Amino acid sequence: MGIKPSYIKSMGTELLAKQRENFSGSFDENKVQLSSSAVIESKRVRNRIAGYITRKINTKRHS
Numbered sequence: 589m590g591i592k593p594s595y596i597k598s599m600g601t602e603l604l605a606k607q608r609e610n611f612s613g614s615f616d617e618n619k620v621q622l623s624s625s626a627v628i629e630s631k632r633v634r635n636r637i638a639g640y641i642t643r644k645i646n647t648k649r650h651s
Contacts, residue, residue: 592640596633599626600640613649615642 592596603626604611610621628634 592636593650596636596640600637600644602631603637611641611645613642613646618642631641 592626604624607621607625611618615638618641619635622628622634622638622641626637628637
């Protein structure tokens, strides 16, 4: 596990705040949703944001 850059956290947190109902606990579903809801040029950045969102949702569910 590594430390996430601040731009990944800020973008993921902003998307979760605005569109919480569109995201789920599945990484693959979140990747598809990000492609349609945000303009992200880099596939790597999109995947990192999808992973961050997935982790946030799954951590809150298990707490």
